Amino acid sequence: MTATAPEHAGPEVREVPASPPSGTRPGTVRRSLFRALPVSPAVVLLLLFLAGPIVYCVVIAFTDLQLTGQAQESFVGFDNFTRAFKDEAFLNAVWLTLVFTVLSSLIGQNTLGLALASLMQRASKPVRTLTGGIVVTAWVLPEVVAGFLLYAFFRREGTLNAILDWLHLPSQNWLFTLPILAVSFANVWRGTAFSMLVYSAALNEIPKEVTEAAEVDGASGWRRMWHITLPMIRRSIGTNLMLNTLQTLSVFGLIWVMTRGGPSGKSQTLPLFMYEQAFQNSLIGYGTAVALLLLLIGSLFSVVYLRLLRTEV
Amino acid sequence: MPVRPTVRFTALFSLTALAATSLAACSSGSGSDPDTVKVSFKQSTDNSIKVMDTYLGDIKKQFEKANPGKKVELVPIKAPDSEYYTKLQQMLRSPKTAPDLVYEDTFLINSDITSGYLKPLDDYLAGWKDWDQFIDTAKAAAKGEDGKTYGVPDGTDTRGLWFSKDVFAKAGLPADWQPKTWAEVLDAARAIKEKVPGVTPINVYTGKPAGEAATMQGFEMLLYGTGTGSGGSDPLYDKGSKKWITAGQGFEDSLSFVETVYKEKLGPEVSDALDPNFGTKVRGELLPQGKLGIALDGSWLPQDWLEGSGHEWPEWSKELGLAAMPTQNGQAPGRVSMSGGWTWAVPAKAGNPDLAFEFIKTMQTKANAQKWYVANSGISVREDVADDPAYVDAQPGIKFFTDLVADTHYRPAYPAYPKVSVAIQEAMEGVTTGDKSVEEAARGYDEALKEATDNQVVSK
Numbered sequence: 024m025t026a027t028a029p030e031h032a033g034p035e036v037r038e039v040p041a042s043p044p045s046g047t048r049p050g051t052v053r054r055s056l057f058r059a060l061p062v063s064p065a066v067v068l069l070l071l072f073l074a075g076p077i078v079y080c081v082v083i084a085f086t087d088l089q090l091t092g093q094a095q096e097s098f099v100g101f102d103n104f105t106r107a108f109k110d111e112a113f114l115n116a117v118w119l120t121l122v123f124t125v126l127s128s129l130i131g132q133n134t135l136g137l138a139l140a141s142l143m144q145r146a147s148k149p150v151r152t153l154t155g156g157i158v159v160t161a162w163v164l165p166e167v168v169a170g171f172l173l174y175a176f177f178r179r180e181g182t183l184n185a186i187l188d189w190l191h192l193p194s195q196n197w198l199f200t201l202p203i204l205a206v207s208f209a210n211v212w213r214g215t216a217f218s219m220l221v222y223s224a225a226l227n228e229i230p231k232e233v234t235e236a237a238e239v240d241g242a243s244g245w246r247r248m249w250h251i252t253l254p255m256i257r258r259s260i261g262t263n264l265m266l267n268t269l270q271t272l273s274v275f276g277l278i279w280v281m282t283r284g285g286p287s288g289k290s291q292t293l294p295l296f297m298y299e300q301a302f303q304n305s306l307i308g309y310g311t312a313v314a315l316l317l318l319l320i321g322s323l324f325s326v327v328y329l330r331l332l333r334t335e336v
Numbered sequence: 337m338p339v340r341p342t343v344r345f346t347a348l349f350s351l352t353a354l355a356a357t358s359l360a361a362c363s364s365g366s367g368s369d370p371d372t373v374k375v376s377f378k379q380s381t382d383n384s385i386k387v388m389d390t391y392l393g394d395i396k397k398q399f400e401k402a403n404p405g406k407k408v409e410l411v412p413i414k415a416p417d418s419e420y421y422t423k424l425q426q427m428l429r430s431p432k433t434a435p436d437l438v439y440e441d442t443f444l445i446n447s448d449i450t451s452g453y454l455k456p457l458d459d460y461l462a463g464w465k466d467w468d469q470f471i472d473t474a475k476a477a478a479k480g481e482d483g484k485t486y487g488v489p490d491g492t493d494t495r496g497l498w499f500s501k502d503v504f505a506k507a508g509l510p511a512d513w514q515p516k517t518w519a520e521v522l523d524a525a526r527a528i529k530e531k532v533p534g535v536t537p538i539n540v541y542t543g544k545p546a547g548e549a550a551t552m553q554g555f556e557m558l559l560y561g562t563g564t565g566s567g568g569s570d571p572l573y574d575k576g577s578k579k580w581i582t583a584g585q586g587f588e589d590s591l592s593f594v595e596t597v598y599k600e601k602l603g604p605e606v607s608d609a610l611d612p613n614f615g616t617k618v619r620g621e622l623l624p625q626g627k628l629g630i631a632l633d634g635s636w637l638p639q640d641w642l643e644g645s646g647h648e649w650p651e652w653s654k655e656l657g658l659a660a661m662p663t664q665n666g667q668a669p670g671r672v673s674m675s676g677g678w679t680w681a682v683p684a685k686a687g688n689p690d691l692a693f694e695f696i697k698t699m700q701t702k703a704n705a706q707k708w709y710v711a712n713s714g715i716s717v718r719e720d721v722a723d724d725p726a727y728v729d730a731q732p733g734i735k736f737f738t739d740l741v742a743d744t745h746y747r748p749a750y751p752a753y754p755k756v757s758v759a760i761q762e763a764m765e766g767v768t769t770g771d772k773s774v775e776e777a778a779r780g781y782d783e784a785l786k787e788a789t790d791n792q793v794v795s796k
Contacts (some may be wrong), residue, residue, distance in 0.1 A: 073455075089423065090426070090451075091425045091444065091448050091751075092451060093451055094451065179605070179608070199610070200607075237779070285612070286610040286769060287543075305754065326774075
């Protein structure tokens, strides 16, 4: 769950300044220092436990550090990065990460979340409560539990095939034949609630008069959606896409439990590739370099969304 | 929208308090107590299996009684093998977290020795009488490339063919089956496929999800029986030039065997074989339910069927037969087995190495060692225990698997071995799914081998 800090809306300062404000006077500096004092422990903690490890990560990405089997590590410059771009398994992981993110986050969670939210707008209260409850339940389950549930659903003797059998339809074996599709479904199943909540809130913000006016003017449902609703919740779409994408990029547990990235790396997204390199092949340096590349992919997505957010209607 | 100052003040105050307390918590380091031995071991991921916990609890009692004032702290790590190694290596990196005694797989010990994680034990061993009872091959398993010994083995394991007598009877195969060549193994599987529907004829672990089980129980049981090179030489690693050997005829023949098993549908469904949880299914379901004809597997299987394991199967010794894995064409010595095993080692950064070795001595009295071998379905590495009728008759199968030690092979567990192992699993996976021909998989192995060993390769 990604928590965004609420904007700090403090009361306006009512103190009467002892002298006309001028920014550079020692009194003001001292006062702002004094005001910074209470947050300093938090800042120190953040530097120590957040910035510290991140800097350390960047440093070891340029070494050949191994978890075991090596007496002394050394700096290797950009070797890890050049190695990654020559490594077929890495390129395969990048491709699968993009497929996974686009399928499950951009298309799946996002669209389904919006659809559910719009439908629930018009539903009766009990229906709304029930649907909302079910969807949110999937979301609050721990990742590993969700993974096992969906593994049990998709596997060859699993629930899905039992249902298909009962309907006399041919059975599936996606965990083996199309694993990336199976884990994408799993991620949609698990993560849609978040989008649904964001969009429910956004849709509630749209003034009723606007939609009613459009209705009176004879705009159909689709047109109202396209010309009124979507532009009005554009900001929420951007925020939701950003949070969703970043969450999806770093999904590990779900895929690990369902397929371990297999068979033959057919569902090995970057986080799983990273884990394999760092902890199973003991190549901590290489794994960390891959982690930085994953960070880069995440920031590329973010930049695109930020641009989307910035454009004014 | 203004916030009431009280709220803000409370928030800030609690944040500051939190920061202060967590900082204080961080500064109190975990100093090691000179009277406590910290022992790390691998706890089974199966909650119902408490073999090791029970045994170590018993040793702890003995040790604390014999050494008044000293305490033993058991630190279980509950994880599958590969994750246990990772966790352990992270603990070994710092004196703050390093235990005094660790349970190390021979698969990785050389790698950890190279990293400087472990302490040589030669000085301790020189003054320990029981060390003479250990067989030479087992002593070698924990020897570093510097010739020093870094661990005391607590048993070994061997591998062979388990087969279901019931399935064999239905397929018209003998109850005292002992194949002489690979072809006979495959023929038996074909007979089962033909006559006993609904049963998986043979299981050979394969692919990356099975991990080291695929390499050792599967591939190496084949490769070491191909008899490439002269007697006693290792088909994976050339000791003379200290280089790894690229895929030759024996390697390709072994891949062909795996390919045949899966292509002719003599094995499990490919998707099952590549399911990371398949090993559990073989031991817990397929064998006990008579749904598997032949299993190429390890000597430790019965520990899953003991009292209190959750899937007891006391009749296993009547319902299963045992046969040695034959060499490829029956060439001498006619049978093949691989051995691994675990050792007790002392971390380089341990606070109480002396006390840790005392604990090893307590574990390795003849009586305690014997108790452990039996409890753990392990194979004795001590001559005095191996000769003891009480051990030999303690459990069905012990004699069979102990006899295999004479013809067993050890993995070339040098630092690069874990990566070589992954390369083997990838080659196996390619021929299992049919994505690659034997030839392609072998060439792929050659490439991966160069990568894994920094080009330290040689063709033979």
